[in-house]
Amino acid sequence: MTETVKDSIKMVDIYVMGKRYTVPETLTIIDAMEYAGYRLTRGCGCRAGFCGACATVYRIAGDYELKVGLACQTKVEEGMYLAQLPFFPGRKATYDLEEIKPSAAYFAQLYPEIYRCLGCSSCSKVCPQDIDVMQYIAYIQRGEFAKAADISFDCLMCGLCVSRCPVNIVHYNAALTARRLFGRYIANADPFLAERTKAIDAGELDAEIEEMMAADKEKLQEMYNNREIEK
């Protein structure tokens, strides 16, 4: 960083678990913690908004509202008081996908607490992916797994919904089971896939590959450069 660029960057004060650090305002929370000297183990994963490892709770000085975000996807602000959630001990029901069925009755055995939902919508409000969490819980209650699978799809399983639920629903695990039920039992199977896997298991497609394996580099290059490309 050249001095001129450095001078032009505004610095802000943030408070990591109560301790004050002065950091450039352009940084995300993750980068700011590292700038401040932290070497992260928990609370840091893909650093690109996919893994859900860095759920963070924060409050801006002077405000009473507790906000949440992914530390790798949220910029620091002046007066930000923050703490990361290192782990959330939510329950996961274990099951044999081949033994259960996509019905509300089966689901109730795995996650009975979903029927205790009060409709407070805290889960939806807190979701950093803007998923309507309460709505998919309602769909699951009614056994509408296709709809639940669709709207819960972008879930990163960060656990913030669970942290706010007054009746201890583990939304993200329920949603994952709903999606797997949809994928396994409700979505139609590809009409050609089974035929192709059967042909492979029978070794019917091996000869064609082996012919290419036997070809020398020049021959392969020629085949490659002249191959037909599907529009």
Added chain:
Amino acid sequence: MKKVEESRTSRVGVNYPRMSPQERRDVLEKFHPDYIEDGFREIKVGVDKGARLPNEMADVFESWSRLRHVDIDLRAEPEYDVDVLVIGGGGAGASAALEAHGAGADVLVTTKLRFGDANTMMAQGGIQAADKESDTPAIHYLDVVGGGRFDNVPELARALVRDAPLSIKWLEDMGTMFDKHDDGTTITGHGGGTSRKRMHTARDYTGAEIMRTLRDEVYNKGITVVDFSPAVELILDKNGRAAGAVLYNLETEQYLVARAKTVIIATGGSGRLHYRGFPTSNHYGATADGLIIGYRAGAKTIYADSIQYHPTGGAYPPQLLGLLVTEKTRGLGATPLNIKGEQFVYHLETRDVESSAIIRECEERELGVPLPTGITAVWLDSPLIEMTHGEGTIERQLPAMLRQFHRFDVDIRKEPMLIYPTLHYQNGGLLIDDQARSSVENLFAAGETTGGIHGTNRLMGNSLLDIIVFGRRAGRSAAEKSKDMTAPEELNLDHLISYHRELEQTEAADGRIGPMLLPHYTHR
């Protein structure tokens, strides 16, 4: 940006010509970092002594063990004693664990960060498989080896394409949700270098969808997973065969011994070594740990000097630097443009060629877009997608991209993105055969830590495939091998003594300790 907007209408539906084989070769040799010699050196120690490696990877190979001054009691009862030890909790490790468990083995999975925190989780674009009538595994094979600059190990490429449809079936049977039409027909598209539409997707969360399904299934099967406990060295038995690993609990800072009849390394890649100072799209934990512990134990490598730069990494705003802009964005028709709003390369060349062309546009031709952060970039015209396929396409097909840029106030439906190549993938690694066996007995490997499958350039959608295909093969091979074995005897770390002796003689280590485990990003 104005120039991009002005020329957009005239560019709809117009196809920029592909490069000829000669043009491809020229741009690679002149601009691809793999060809820039001062980025490489010959390593002085180990089984591949004299091999060419990127400097940053050579630094890891030429390092002292973390156990150099630590006493580990290998005669005491080990903390873990299993048939199969899987090192790494990404897609390859999870697939291996499921198959080994399914074959009747007692399995332990150990991982550095959380189970599932891996590059798998971040793979957006898709997974290839020749499962349409217009396609065959042989056509897929030709794409793989052509894209791989004909350097691929043929047996490994065969395994990859042959098992591909079986892998899709395996994932679907576990309830993985691939994008489909109502009748069940899978929706597939192109990626760079594909000759058939065989890219299977789950919106742009393909890897995340696969990873969370695999992880859920590992938990359902009751397989033991120990997280925040990376393996820091392999343990060998009296005959020099792999027999377990020393784990390091990052939280209690204790070393623990895991004894195993067979070991699978599935630790992923190395983007966080930041070769040549490039930003990376990789996971925080991608520091080549498995590569070095395998190498110290005598496992050979192949093409470890071949690194993939993804053509479209985020360049601006600074919070998105290095972030992967999925190749699906180009698959849907977004094109790269220079500062004049002109296209300068066909948008679906293979990744190595596309990256080199972008570097050439910025460096040699000086037609990049200069940014306030001091770097240059090119445009990627995402609004063209909406003009070509209709409004709402981006929201439906690229929800993660839309959301990530939106968080930093860029609406990619209306504005083009700013991109520059980002460090993405380690093409080479530990040498394996088509049963995922390394050159050390009882040591197996799968996923990005291995080499040979993709030659010296991997195609989009073949790494998610690779981790499933070779993860499963490794799991089955390791379980099978462990069946007739008794518990390994006379566990030792003697290979470290000879490795250290070589380091002393060559003075190569310079105080470095490996594996790195976590990158250093603290402010200096």
